[in-house]
Amino acid sequence: MPTLVMKFGGTSVANLDRIRRAAKRVGVEVAKGYDVIVIVSAMAGKTNELVGWVNETSPLFDAREYDAVVSSGENITAGLMALTLQEMDIPARSWQGWQVPLMTNSAHSQARIEDIPPHNINQKFAEGMKVAVVAGFQGVSPEGRITTLGRGGSDTTAVAFAAAFEAERCDIYTDVDGVYTTDPRICTKARKLEKISFEEMLELASLGAKVLQTRSVELAMRYKVKLRVLSSFEEQSDTAGTLVVDEEEIMESNVVSGVAYSRDEAKMTVVSVQDRPGVAATIFNALSEGGVNVDMIVQNVSEEGITDMTFSCPTDQVARAEKAMNAVKDAGELEFEDLLVDYDVCKVSVVGIGMRSQSGVAAKMFKILSDEGINIKVITTSEIKISVLIDRKYMELAVQALHDAFELDKAA
Ligand code: ADP
Ligand code: ASP
Ligand code: MG
Numbered sequence: 001m002p003t004l005v006m007k008f009g010g011t012s013v014a015n016l017d018r019i020r021r022a023a024k025r026v027g028v029e030v031a032k033g034y035d036v037i038v039i040v041s042a043m044a045g046k047t048n049e050l051v052g053w054v055n056e057t058s059p060l061f062d063a064r065e066y067d068a069v070v071s072s073g074e075n076i077t078a079g080l081m082a083l084t085l086q087e088m089d090i091p092a093r094s095w096q097g098w099q100v101p102l103m104t105n106s107a108h109s110q111a112r113i114e115d116i117p118p119h120n121i122n123q124k125f126a127e128g129m130k131v132a133v134v135a136g137f138q139g140v141s142p143e144g145r146i147t148t149l150g151r152g153g154s155d156t157t158a159v160a161f162a163a164a165f166e167a168e169r170c171d172i173y174t175d176v177d178g179v180y181t182t183d184p185r186i187c188t189k190a191r192k193l194e195k196i197s198f199e200e201m202l203e204l205a206s207l208g209a210k211v212l213q214t215r216s217v218e219l220a221m222r223y224k225v226k227l228r229v230l231s232s233f234e235e236q237s238d239t240a241g242t243l244v245v246d247e248e249e250i251m252e253s254n255v256v257s258g259v260a261y262s263r264d265e266a267k268m269t270v271v272s273v274q275d276r277p278g279v280a281a282t283i284f285n286a287l288s289e290g291g292v293n294v295d296m297i298v299q300n301v302s303e304e305g306i307t308d309m310t311f312s313c314p315t316d317q318v319a320r321a322e323k324a325m326n327a328v329k330d331a332g333e334l335e336f337e338d339l340l341v342d343y344d345v346c347k348v349s350v351v352g353i354g355m356r357s358q359s360g361v362a363a364k365m366f367k368i369l370s371d372e373g374i375n376i377k378v379i380t381t382s383e384i385k386i387s388v389l390i391d392r393k394y395m396e397l398a399v400q401a402l403h404d405a406f407e408l409d410k411a412a
Pocket of ligand 1: 008009010011012041152173174175176178179180181182183184185204208209210211212258
C-alpha cells in the first residue's frame with residue numbers, strides 16, 4: 001500500500017470538533033487506498049501552557065524534566081485522534097515517540113532524530129491497521145528518556161516519518177493555506193506561493209517564519225520528501241497549498257522572494273572588554289557551553305584597547321547567557337564592566353535565491369528602512385539573505401515596507 005503522512009498542527013486539533021474534521025480528511029485518504037501516518041501536535045496553546053508551568057517551577061530547568069512535561073500535550077491529541085478514527089470505523093492506533101520508537105540523541109529540548117525503525121508500525125499495517133497516529137515533537141534518547149525536538153518539532157516528526165516510510169507525500173496541515181511571501185497575519189498584501197524552493201524555505205524558516213520548522217525543511221531536502229503545506233480549514237484537494245521543491249523547478253523568481261521576522265530575539269552587550277586575541281573566544285565558548293544559541297554578533301570599535309561585544313540570542317536563553325557570562329567573570333577568565341540586555345528588538349530578514357546574481361539588495365533594504373525612520377542595530381548577511389536587528393515596535397512597519405518596496409505582492 002502507498003503511504004501518506006498527514007500532519008495536523010495545534011490549531012487544526014484545537015478541540016474535539018476540529019479533531020473530527022481532521023479525522024474526516026484522513027478518512028478521505030484512507031478511502032483512496034493509502035496507509036496513513038498521522039502526526040499530531042498538542043492542542044493549540046497547550047505546549048505554551050506546559051512551558052509556562054516549567055518556567056514558573058524552575059527557571060533554569062533540567063531539560064530532561066522539561067521534556068517530560070512539555071511532550072505530554074501531544075499524547076492527548078494522539079489518543080483522541082485514534083479514538084475519533086475508530087468511531088468512524090477506521091482501524092487506528094496511537095503511538096507515542098518511544099513506542100515507535102522514534103530514536104533521538106540526548107540533546108534534551110532540541111533533540112535530533114537519529115532513526116525511526118519502521119517495523120513495529122509496518123507490522124500493524126500488515127495486520128489491518130489503516131492509520132498510525134503518532135504523537136509529534138517527541139522521541140526517546142539512548143538513555144531511554146523522553147526527548148523533544150524543539151518548538152514546532154512536529155513538522156520534523158512528519159518529514160522524518162515520510163522519509164523512513166518512503167511516503168508518497170508529506171502534507172502539513174496548518175491554519176494558513178500555504179507558504180506566503182511573508183506572514184499573512186502581519187501583511188495583508190502577502191501572496192501565497194504555489195511553489196517555493198527548499199533553499200528559500202530553509203532560510204525563511206530559520207529566520208522566523210514558523211510555518212515549517214527549519215529542521216523539517218533540511219530533512220525534506222536531504223531525503224527528497226515531497227512536502228506540501230496546506231490549510232486544514234479549506235476544502236480538500238490534491239493541488240491545494242504550497243509545494244516545497246528543488247530550485248530547478250522554479251521557473252521565474254523575484255530577487256527577493258520572502259520577508260521573515262523573529263520577535264523572540266534579545267540583544268545583549270558585554271560592556272568594556274579588552275580588545276585582544278582570545279576575548280571573543282572566551283565569551284562565545286562560555287555561551288555555547290551554557291547552551292546559548294548566539295545568532296548575530298558585532299564587535300564595536302575599540303578605544304584605548306577596550307571594546308563592547310554585542311550579540312543576539314533567543315529571549316528565553318537570556319538567563320542562561322547571564323549565568324554563563326557571570327561564571328567566566330567570577331572565575332577570573334574575563335573582565336567586563338556590565339552586561340546589558342535589550343528585549344525590545346526583533347529581527348527582520350529578506351530572502352531570495354535571486355540575490356546570488358543581483359547586487360544592491362542590501363543597499364535597497366537599508367534605504368527602505370531609513371525612509372521609514374527605522375534605525376538598524378545589527379546586520380548579518382549570507383548568500384541569499386540579509387537580516388537586520390531593529391526596535392520591535394517597528395517590526396510590522398518594516399515587514400510591510402520591505403514587502404511593498406520589493407514588490408512581493410506581484411509574481412515574477
Ligand atoms: P501549526 O500549529 O499548524 O504548526 P504554526 O503556528 O506553527 O502552525 O505555523 C503557521 C503560522 O506561521 C501561520 O499562522 C502564520 O502566522 C505563520 N507564518 C509566518 N510566516 C509565514 C509565511 N511566510 N507563510 C505562511 N505562514 C507564515
Ligand atoms: N506542540 C509543539 C510546539 O508547540 C510542537 C508542534 O506543534 O510542532 O512547539
Ligand atoms: Mg508549527
